[in-house]
Amino acid sequence: MEYCDFSGGFTHHITASLVLLVTVFVFPLYAQTDTTAIVNYGDKIILKANIDTQTDAFFYKNNEDGSRLHIKPNNRYRMFLSLDYEFIGVSVGIVPKFLGANSDENLKGESSFTDYQFRFFLGxxxxxxxxxxxxGYYVRNTKxxxxxxxxxxxxxxQFNNLYIKTYGMSTSYVFxxxxxxxxxxxxNEWQKVSSGSIIGSLFYDYNIFDLNEPNVVNRExxxxxxxxxxxxxTFVLHENWFLSANLSPSLGLRISTAESGLENNLDVENNAYVTRALSSGLNLGYSSKRVIxxxxxxxxxxxxxxxNVSxxxxxxFYGVLYFGYRFDPPRAIDQIFHPDKSN
Known part of the structure; x- marks a missing residue:
């Protein structure tokens, strides 16, 4: 893994993106969706399964002596099962044993993964x-x-007791x-014509990184x-096919409290860091009235x-496969969300 300094060019990208974001914020916030361009399937229950190869791996490098540490969990694949209906969505993430998760436990140890996500669509x-x-993590560069x-x-x-917890929130707006x-x-929607948009997102999360060793504290x-x-x-390739691409730079702040030592004699260190990120993706998908x-x-x-040195x-870099099905909700559920419908 190469550790490159993107800071100069990255800052210019961030600045330009922020200027553009502020400029377009003067647009009306509650403009109505053009129903000729977008088909909404919010009245259908959508069940979906995702399988991805993403892992929570971390790299630490000392720029002074060149030493590095690469830790990762022993998970090959993750699966997410999700349900969306009207303005609410929920997903549960697990590590499926039948897909070869936690391979080579005798060499890499055992890892676990749990993920719960909720989302609300408000215009x-x-x-x-x-x-x-x-x-459960192991050192990839043990040699x-x-x-x-x-x-x-x-x-x-191996760091068998090491765990990382994240409590996260995000707020996004489509311009x-x-x-x-x-x-x-x-x-849970279908776009009928090719189009693009700036999407402004704010991410905020609280994390605990803990080695979880008896009588010794090493926690951040x-x-x-x-x-x-x-x-x-999004390029609409066909009546049912689309290809979408995205690019997102980001700039943030990390406020950290590190604790180390014995339970009754802790050293506490407080720090603040500027964080930088860049992400991109491609999505090729199929959508009919029922199958996605x-x-x-x-x-x-x-x-x-x-x-100065660390x-x-x-x-x-990871892939995601997804498959889903849309179906009409049971009458009892439909009437909860649409009590004005006639029987």
Whole structure:
């Protein structure tokens, strides 16, 4: 993994994006969706399954001596099961055993993953809530610390009790009323004509990074907030096919409290860091009145400098496969959301 300095060019991209975001904010916030451009399937219950290869891996590098640490969980795949109806959506993420998750536990240890997400669609606003916990990590570059270590036969260095919890929220706004963000992310709409839009998002989360060792404390609690202006464009290839691309730089702040030592004798260190990130993706999808499926290819990188010599970075390149089905809600549920409908 190469650690490149993107800071100069990245800052220019961030500045330009923020200027553009502020400029377009004078547009009316409650413009109505053009129903000739977007078909809304909010009145259908949508069940969907996603399988992705994303992992919560972390890279630490000392720029002074070149040493690095790469830790990751022993998860090959993750699965998300989701349900969307009207203005509410919920997803549950797990590590499916039948897909070869936690492979080579005798060498890499055992990992676990849990993820809960809730989303609310309020016109052109999308509000998200999430909780995630990943536990059990191993050192991917074990050989850098144990020169006699042999890959495939010797166990990796493991942090079996290490866990990371994240309590997150996000708020997004779609500036173009004729662009469907929900089509490419949640599949509860269909965009009929090619179009693009700036989407302004604010992400904020509280995290706990804990080695969880008996009688010894090695814990970091940190709060992240970042502004991520993104541009999405969807090409409608066919009556039922679309191709979408997106690019999003972001700039944020990380406020951290690190605790280490014995329970009754802790060293506490408070810090604040400027964080930078860049993400992009491609989404090829199919959507009919009932059936939806597609594939996403995503890249993201985020990093910050802990001090003059240390850099923390998280780079990810991963794919997502999804399949879903839309169906009419049971009468009892439909009448809860639409009590004015005649029997």
């Amino acid at each position: 052109r606003w999308v509000q998200g809530l999430s909780y995630r916990k990943t536990s 850098d610390f144990a020169p006699t270590w042999t890959e495939g036969s010797d166990p990796y260095i 173009n009323p004729n662009f469907s963000y929900r089509n490419i992310v949640y599949q 609690k940190f709060f992240n907030i970042r502004l991520a202006p993104a541009y999405y464009y 499926y597609g594939v996403n290819i995503n890249f993201s990188t985020n990093w910050y400098n802990e001090d 850099t923390t970075e998280n780079d990810q």
